[in-house]
Amino acid sequence: MSAGDAAPPVSGQAPGQAPGQAPGQAPEWTPDQPMVRLAEVRKSFGDLDVLKGVSMAVMKGEAVCIIGPSGSGKSTLIRCINALTEIDSGSITVEGIEVSDPGLDKLALRRKVGMVFQQYNLFPHKTALENVMMAPVHVLKQPKAEAEARARALIGKVRLEGREDYYPGELSGGQQQRVAIARSLAMSPDVMLFDEVTAALDPETVKEVLVTIQELAEDGMTCILVTHEMGFARRLADRIYFTDNGVIVEHGPPETFFTEAKDPRTRAFLSQIL
Numbered sequence: 068m069s070a071g072d073a074a075p076p077v078s079g080q081a082p083g084q085a086p087g088q089a090p091g092q093a094p095e096w097t098p099d100q101p102m103v104r105l106a107e108v109r110k111s112f113g114d115l116d117v118l119k120g121v122s123m124a125v126m127k128g129e130a131v132c133i134i135g136p137s138g139s140g141k142s143t144l145i146r147c148i149n150a151l152t153e154i155d156s157g158s159i160t161v162e163g164i165e166v167s168d169p170g171l172d173k174l175a176l177r178r179k180v181g182m183v184f185q186q187y188n189l190f191p192h193k194t195a196l197e198n199v200m201m202a203p204v205h206v207l208k209q210p211k212a213e214a215e216a217r218a219r220a221l222i223g224k225v226r227l228e229g230r231e232d233y234y235p236g237e238l239s240g241g242q243q244q245r246v247a248i249a250r251s252l253a254m255s256p257d258v259m260l261f262d263e264v265t266a267a268l269d270p271e272t273v274k275e276v277l278v279t280i281q282e283l284a285e286d287g288m289t290c291i292l293v294t295h296e297m298g299f300a301r302r303l304a305d306r307i308y309f310t311d312n313g314v315i316v317e318h319g320p321p322e323t324f325f326t327e328a329k330d331p332r333t334r335a336f337l338s339q340i341l
């Protein structure tokens with residue numbers, strides 16, 4: 068993980084386009100620029116303004132946690148990053164690719180951006196191994212033997228060796244969620260998005276999933292997580308972002324965020340959950 072202070076200030080930055088970049092042309096992205104950058108992102112559903120000008124910047128190798136009350140727009144924000152939800156205005160770039168570009172190659176974006184949800188959505192009639200192999204074989208057209216070797220390695224990485232031939236129904240919630248993480252990693256993403264991935268799990272299986280995520284982050288994977296696990300956020304994150312009512316109220320490194328939050332909304336939220 069790189070230091071949180073490597074990121075440029077997030078407020079008041081100009082939207083997406085790099086200097087000298089022609090419209091519609093992907094700029095040259097280099098790792099000294101934010102890997103994921105949101106600038107003044109707005110999104111409404113009908114009359115409901117869910118994102119009201121959200122800006123953030125995540126550098127390669129950083130782990131960032133987003134916390135905030137229910138309904139504050141956290142899931143919407145991360146769904147916008149891999150174009151599952153279209154933004155109304157502002158800019159989101161992933162490695163310099165503008166996500167809201169009408170000509171966006173969504174497959175190319177989703178190869179860069181892995182996402183894991185609260186619901187693991189594994190195919191119930193496929194084994195753990197088959198679930199992990201599926202996208203590389205069918206989407207990336209990888210040769211089966213190659214996809215299988217990599218899937219086995221990934222199942223090992225999420226500490227499920229020996230469970231390759233189990234069906235989802237034969238695995239605990241925590242084990243299924245780790246298969247879902249391996250399935251996402253099989254596409255070799257550059258950044259992983261996690262939306263409350265432990266929220267539906269029994270308390271005793273939460274930890275094993277958090278350990279998997281922690282190991283990924285320690286290996287240098289860029290991670291953006293929505294989580295209610297504050298102890299975990301504190302240990303893992305380079306920066307914590309607090310959202311409320313469609314805006315980022317404040318952000319900072321965990322060492323100071325939990326003890327020196329400035330905004331009354333952040334303090335009220337933290338006093339309820341800590």
Ligand SMILES: Nc1ncnc2c1ncn2[C@@H]1O[C@H](COP(=O)(O)OP(=O)(O)OP(=O)(O)O)[C@@H](O)[C@H]1O
Nearest residue numbers: 112115117135136137138139140141142143144263
């Ligand atoms: N597709 C949609 N259509 C209409 N309204 C939506 C849609 N998706 C989200 N919303 C609304 O947008 C608001 C923000 O939802 P979102 O799921 O982003 O919140 P959240 O911060 O993730 O909440 P939670 O902590 O409960 O998961 C909510 O009021 C929700 O009902």
Ligand SMILES: [Mg+2]
Nearest residue numbers: 141142143263
């Ligand atoms: Mg949510």
